[in-house]
Amino acid sequence: MESLIVPVLILALVGAGVLLAVRALGRRRAPSRPDAPPQPDAPPQPVRDPVRLARSAAARLNQEQHRRLYALIAQGQAMAAIKLYLEATGDGLRASRDAVGALAAHPQPFRPVAPEQAPGDDEDDAPQRFAYRYRAIASKGDVTREVSSNMLNDEIYGRIRTLARSGDAEAAAMALTRHSEISLKQAREFIALLDD
Structure with a gap:
């Protein structure tokens, strides 16, 4: 009888090992089944436009x-x-x-939540935002300046250049500042290259 105890113990250990292996494989394969619920730690990510x-x-x-x-x-x-x-x-x-x-x-213009227009405001004064960025470049000698803005276009830049060339550099710099994201100092430097 003693000779049978050792083989029975070995058989019991092998059987327990097989059961543990089957359970482990079953857990690993469970999420890949189509009817299995999604894991709570991995929520599906929405595809966003x-x-x-x-x-x-x-x-x-x-x-x-x-x-x-x-x-x-x-x-x-x-x-x-x-x-x-x-x-x-x-x-x-x-x-x-x-x-x-x-x-x-996909550039987006700024849209205020509630339009704030005072009764005396002139709509022509407010800069309009375009769907594209306009690049204006001025240079004199080795100095080159560039202004890139989605509030500029050919017509507005033409008016700014006309103001600068007519001698009203301050008004041109103010207009350029209103229609771009640059400071008044940077606008003055840019206009100084235009007033030839």
Whole structure:
């Protein structure tokens, strides 16, 4: 009888090992079955339309944040733009990265939540945002300046150049500042290259 105890114990251990292996394989294969419920730690990620994402991302920014974000995108400072969006909205890093990517790929004009128009305001004075960025370049000798803005077009830039060439450099600089994201000092430097 003693000679049978050792083989029975070995057989019992092998049987227990086979059962544990079958259970482990069953758990591994369970999520791959089509009728298996999704794992709670891996929720399905919604596929988002980048144009919709850009619209909703732009709607979450105020005018100053929107202007600064597009200025950073235009300057090629993607990390700074993502940081700005993250701080402005409180979204996570990945959501901010996706939103800035969508805003860069599909530029959105700033749309205020409620239009704020005072009764005496002239609509012609308010700069219009276009769907494209206009590049204006001025140079004199070795000095070259560039202004890139989605509030400029050929007509507006023509009026600014006419003001500069007629001797009203200050009015031209003010107009350029109103229709771009540059400072008055930068606008004056740009206009100084035009007044020949």
